[in-house]
Amino acid sequence: MSGTRVLVGTRKGAFILTSDEAREEWTVDGPHFPGAEIYHLKGSPLDPDRIYVSQSSGWFGQVIHRSDDGGATWATKDNDFTYDGVPGEHQWYDGTLRPWEFTRVWHLEPSVHDADTVYAGVEDAALFKSTDGGESWSELSGLRRHDTGPQWQPGAGGMCLHTILEHPTDPQRLYVAISAAGAFRTDDGGETWLPINKGLRSGEIPDEDSEVGHCVHHLDLHPSNPDVLYMQKHWDVMRSKDAGDSWQEVSGNLPSDFGFVIAVHAHEPETIYVVPIESDIHHVPPEGRLRVYRSRTGGEEWEALTEGLPQENCYVNVLRDAMAVDDHDSCGVYVGTTGGQVYASHDSGDSWTAIVRDLPAVLSVEVQTLS
Amino acid sequence: MNATVTIRVVLPAPLRTMVGLDREVDVTVEGEVTQRTVLDVLERDHPALLGTIRGRADGRRRAFIRFFACEEDLSHEDPDSPLPEAVVAGREPYIVLGAMAGG
Numbered sequence: 001m002s003g004t005r006v007l008v009g010t011r012k013g014a015f016i017l018t019s020d021e022a023r024e025e026w027t028v029d030g031p032h033f034p035g036a037e038i039y040h041l042k043g044s045p046l047d048p049d050r051i052y053v054s055q056s057s058g059w060f061g062q063v064i065h066r067s068d069d070g071g072a073t074w075a076t077k078d079n080d081f082t083y084d085g086v087p088g089e090h091q092w093y094d095g096t097l098r099p100w101e102f103t104r105v106w107h108l109e110p111s112v113h114d115a116d117t118v119y120a121g122v123e124d125a126a127l128f129k130s131t132d133g134g135e136s137w138s139e140l141s142g143l144r145r146h147d148t149g150p151q152w153q154p155g156a157g158g159m160c161l162h163t164i165l166e167h168p169t170d171p172q173r174l175y176v177a178i179s180a181a182g183a184f185r186t187d188d189g190g191e192t193w194l195p196i197n198k199g200l201r202s203g204e205i206p207d208e209d210s211e212v213g214h215c216v217h218h219l220d221l222h223p224s225n226p227d228v229l230y231m232q233k234h235w236d237v238m239r240s241k242d243a244g245d246s247w248q249e250v251s252g253n254l255p256s257d258f259g260f261v262i263a264v265h266a267h268e269p270e271t272i273y274v275v276p277i278e279s280d281i282h283h284v285p286p287e288g289r290l291r292v293y294r295s296r297t298g299g300e301e302w303e304a305l306t307e308g309l310p311q312e313n314c315y316v317n318v319l320r321d322a323m324a325v326d327d328h329d330s331c332g333v334y335v336g337t338t339g340g341q342v343y344a345s346h347d348s349g350d351s352w353t354a355i356v357r358d359l360p361a362v363l364s365v366e367v368q369t370l371s
Numbered sequence: 372m373n374a375t376v377t378i379r380v381v382l383p384a385p386l387r388t389m390v391g392l393d394r395e396v397d398v399t400v401e402g403e404v405t406q407r408t409v410l411d412v413l414e415r416d417h418p419a420l421l422g423t424i425r426g427r428a429d430g431r432r433r434a435f436i437r438f439f440a441c442e443e444d445l446s447h448e449d450p451d452s453p454l455p456e457a458v459v460a461g462r463e464p465y466i467v468l469g470a471m472a473g474g
Contacts (some may be wrong), residue, residue, distance in 0.1 A: 060424075
């Protein structure tokens with residue numbers, strides 16, 4: 001029987017939850033790196049026991065850890081995320097220009113193409129790449145040096161590059177998303193980048209031809225159909241059928257078009273999940289009911305999934321990296337909350353169980369399906 | 372040939388845990404003993420500390436880190452000034468401290 005390993009990053013350490021394919025009994029291991037903010041941890045799809053961790057703290061700054069034994073032991077890796085050349089300036093909240101300044105790594109994306117390659121998305125927004133398992137990093141600076149760079153501005157959480165998606169068969173194609181600049185695509189391994197934000201409308205930027213200035217919260221795709229992208233934006237759930245060249249809104253009957261997460265079912269490329277959140281100010285589930293919404297039609301038509309999820313007095317948030325799916329035959333879906341619960345479904349979302357509760361606020365959830 | 376001296380350095384608990392050190396670590400400095408030379412050797416001997424005490428990009432003390440010796444706050448002193456004689460002689464440690472924060 002195969003296994004399941006859930007990697008949970010929280011405000012106060014990392015936790016590793018393990019189970020078998022049935023996913024009914026769980027073992028909780030942690031905290032790893034107690035007291036430190038763990039923005040993200042993720043395992044290599046090619047070498048699952050290799051796990052990368054982004055640790056961030058106001059005291060001691062950015063630290064990168066790597067395990068080569070599934071989280072039993074850890075070693076620190078390079079934490080030098082110095083921008084390539086003169087960093088330049090971007091927009092600040094008040095419209096003034098401010099120099100690019102590294103704050104933290106938001107997201108680590110181990111490559112599906114090479115076990116030693118891993119990408120890091122950082123704040124202030126930039127993309128770094130390591131080809132030696134995190135021993136050293138270099139910036140793919142064509143992104144930050146894009147002509148629109150001086151127009152990029154932070155969202156409320158900072159100007160972060162939070163999403164990195166690889167094309168499953170073409171190592172030259174990558175998608176990234178930045179709050180609040182938008183989504184970008186490269187077709188040459190990161191040398192040059194194209195803003196892919198046509199069709200997005202973002203509050204004070206109703207011009208759907210505006211190249212940047214869009215607060216994209218998360219992207220996902222299914223490897224069997226990688227030209228179809230799904231996006232949870234600050235407002236609106238969006239779909240692109242042409243690798244991001246254009247976008248159509250698919251919010252449909254959702255109770256709120258605001259939210260942070262979006263994920264695609266492991267075996268059904270048109271089945272997607274979001275967690276609607278009330279408004280861009282409250283950041284809690286509508287009506288105090290935590291509901292995962294599932295669409296089996298690539299958006300527009302949504303059903304609420306509630307069995308096992310709190311349906312009263314629930315005022316947690318689900319942050320942008322806090323949803324994941326496993327690829328067992330019966331697809332598992334995982335959601336972490338700022339209240340410290342991780343909810344799991346082993347039946348594609350039909351029913352849910354809290355596999356751990358009372359952790360520190362959850363920042364990220366990833367899952368590995370182990371053979 | 373420059374003389375070498377051994378400086379006792381105290382690190383905050385999270386950094387000690389991270390690099391597997393005891394409360395005090397001995398740092399052997401050749402030549403002038405300043406905050407900069409002590410931290411340079413400390414980071415050379417324990418590269419995992421790079422960026423955790425001083426910024427990677429600018430080499431400056433991180434905002435929530437403080438430096439003490441002989442009951443004096445050296446955080447705002449010139450990093451190239453000589454450390455007190457008691458530190459050089461090994462009677463007192465050079466202390467790296469995580470600033471208190473919270474509420």
